[in-house]
Amino acid sequence: MKIIEACAKGLRIGANAPLAIQTMCNTDTNDIDSSAAQIMEAADAGADMVRLTTQGIREVKSLAQIKERVRNAGYHLPLVADVHFSSQVAIEAAKVADKVRINPGNFAKEHTLAKKAFSELISVCKEHGTAIRIGINHGSLGERIINLYGDTPAGMARAAMEWLRMCVEENFFNAVVSLKASNTVVMVTAYRLLLEEMKREGILFPLHLGVTEAGNGDTGRMKSAVGIGALLSCNIGDTIRVSLTENPVNEIYTAKIIRDYFTDTDSPGHYAHDMKTVGDYISKGEIPKYGMLCNSREEYLVKYALLFGPLLLDRKIDDFKIEGPFSEEEADFKENLLQASRRKFTRPEYIACPGCGRTLYNLEEVFNEVKRRTSHLKGVKIAVMGCIVNGPGEMADADYGYVGEGASKVAIYRGKEPVLRSVPQEEAIDRLLDIIESDSKADKTGRN
Ligand code: SF4
Structure with missing residues (x-):
């Protein structure tokens, strides 16, 4: 070889x-x-x-x-x-x-x-x-x-x-x-x-x-940890990028947590993830609470996703639990992880590019606003993409897309079709929601 x-x-x-x-x-x-x-x-x-x-x-x-x-x-x-x-x-x-x-x-x-x-x-x-x-x-x-x-x-x-x-x-x-x-x-x-x-x-x-168009916040980090972790845990991978719709520096912090989790510091280049420890956790069906394992909330959620995400994704486990009473935040982590591992969908699925030199609007701000206004749409796949050149192709199988189209203009997509073009940016989220709402009404009418 x-x-x-x-x-x-x-x-x-x-x-x-x-x-x-x-x-x-x-x-x-x-x-x-x-x-x-x-x-x-x-x-x-x-x-x-x-x-x-x-x-x-x-x-x-x-x-x-x-x-x-x-x-x-x-x-x-x-x-x-x-x-x-x-x-x-x-x-x-x-x-x-x-x-x-x-x-x-x-x-x-x-x-x-x-x-x-x-x-x-x-x-x-x-x-x-x-x-x-x-x-x-x-x-x-x-x-x-x-x-x-x-x-x-x-x-x-x-x-x-x-x-x-x-x-x-x-x-x-x-x-x-x-x-x-x-x-x-x-x-x-x-x-x-x-x-x-x-x-x-x-x-x-x-x-x-890399997991592309992973979005931001907890879900973006978890998706990246699940995808990258599933491969690194099998010794596959030589470089990584955690794509986040955030300041690129934030990507580095998350990537370092992932790298350090898998890297044997005595022998760089060899992954030394302690499978026995994972095995112990799995046999007990639980992991220690935040604070016993990690120094920060981010470290906890990334390690948590690295520990259980690949096993969920590969269907080696179906479920897990966290020691002691469940806080609201821990319940949220769990739902996010099940969705990132594509085992259970309980919230909207967001696809958002990290943005680059082609992005002509404040992608992070718009993405957060889209998330805020669509958080009730369980199971709907919504993409927010920085540019019309690559955005429509890269948003893959999204149900709806908000795609930057030159300075201050936006195209709204239903599936792969642009249904509105050159929408002024101030109105674009409203138009996106109008389309989602009218489709949902039409669906209900169709079902009745
Ligand atoms: S979709 Fe366009 S703006 Fe977004 S990262 Fe790709 S090339 Fe850059």
Whole structure:
């Protein structure tokens, strides 16, 4: 078995390298001051790598300036260019960034053209020592892959394999792969299938793990802990990102709790989660209360999700209890965890992107307001997405979507269809609720 260790200019990824933590700026990449400041803040908090949205040549030039700024300030962590569609932008970004994140399937509609563009990118990356992340997200699979394999975890894994095979053919091994989804079961299944395929072919590329569009607050943290934890507990994963619709620095704190839970400090790179301890808890069917195990509320809820979430997700347990009388908060943790593990749905399911340089409105504020006004809608899947370019694809199977559409304008989606366009932002949440309410009335009338 060939085990690949990638390297983003100094940061080793995969094989026996320590688990790396990454985040992404939510600043405008062309705002050099804010982006550089956010990278340095993330690095101070413990980020090993930071990604910036790099959608065009202008952003590539800004990235070069940002890089110079942070290097001059003494920060040497790798900077990753997040390029979605254009192979030309990816090629230019590969000359500047330490790593580029792309989905080669988006380079062209025609597969042969996409392969040609990917091959060109590989040549530039070889020349400049730049790493590549092949980032394939559920909800944004190309038409060809969906026709061949369906919009499924298997489709995600096979799409990734096509590009990894091409890396092998081109003798390029500085690559990492990710298969993110907001649904934790889809995400975990996709990575496991990919691992099986890679093993069958005798080559293991490093894996970057993340639950995408996880939202914020307790539920965002728990979803990430369940998905990432289910894989790390089986020794799968080399870098992680906890995507939150919050300040990127907050992602680092949560990611560190996850990393430390699984990392054997005597032997970095080896996970030493004490399964006996878990076994003891499970045999007793209970875990100690907050305070006996952790130093903060966040640490408690993340560890709690890491302890039981993967077991719930894999259906190894159906339920659990916490020692002593149940507080309201603990009951809430439990309901959130059952939903994050996709075992029991008792509240709305929120899908929200973390925001990036493409976001032109206060995503966190709007998302919190949408949550506040829809908290009664049990079982309804509501997405709040930063941009119209990637938002509609990435919100996957949401029932309704609030999608930023340029400055101060919003598109409202029902499923995959935009039902209202260019809604002024001040009215957009009202319009979203009108549509949900009128659908619910129509449903009731239909049932009667
Ligand atoms: S969906 Fe959100 S995170 Fe993704 S590109 Fe658009 S604004 Fe950025």
